[in-house]
Amino acid sequence: MISKRSLLIVVVMAIPVLMGSQCVFIASSGNNDSCKSTTDKSCDSRNKTAPVVVVAVDNGQLIDAPVQGVRYESGSISGITGHLGEFQYEKGGTIRFFIGDIALGKAVRGKAVITPLDLVADGTIDTPAVINIARLMQSLDSIPGDERITIPAVLHAEAVRSNGNVSAAIQDLDYADEITFVNTATQLVSTLTASYPFTAILVDRQNAQEHLIRTLGAAGISTRR
16 A cells, blocks of 8 residues: 555646636646655755746737748747637737748737738838738748638748758848849749649739738728828
8 A cells, every 4th residue: 555655746737728818828737756755855845836837828810811821939839820820829928920940020019910011110011021021921822812821831841941942042031122032032932832733933012012902901901001
């Protein structure tokens, strides 16, 4: 029979608690089961229960049309945007979006709807970097013509710095420099979409901007100049 004094329990909990549109995760851990004797003074600190960590999570949506398949990171949270562009973020924290190792603009404060305008400091519908982020996403869309932008999972494995075919382009990509952007983005689109059942090209500036204006307008987001 096991004595009560020698019985040690380790408990790990991750409890999601729904609060409206938010989700709160609570995590805690119990005693250290490596302490086998109450006379072991080193157990004093190890036996203390770890602090409880509470993470408030909110939901958002990435839009230039809903963008599906983009990786995101927000504090301890990471994932891939869903078919409506949905993502989760740490409430009060920042979030950043990626296609493989390609960062889509800067980290921004999490909120309900994020667009390319938010991914550039002081971004407007006429800001070159805003339009160029939209151009890249639209150009990598694997299902053109529908109501969303779809980034397939294979791109996350291929769009990495360890891939010699695109490493230089990823390194040199600059959304704010038009000439550099066109050169590097054209290479990225050509290489990364090689497995698509059609020939993808870099969407031109005017068409990308018109697409962005149209889709943001349909979502009720103002793009007034």
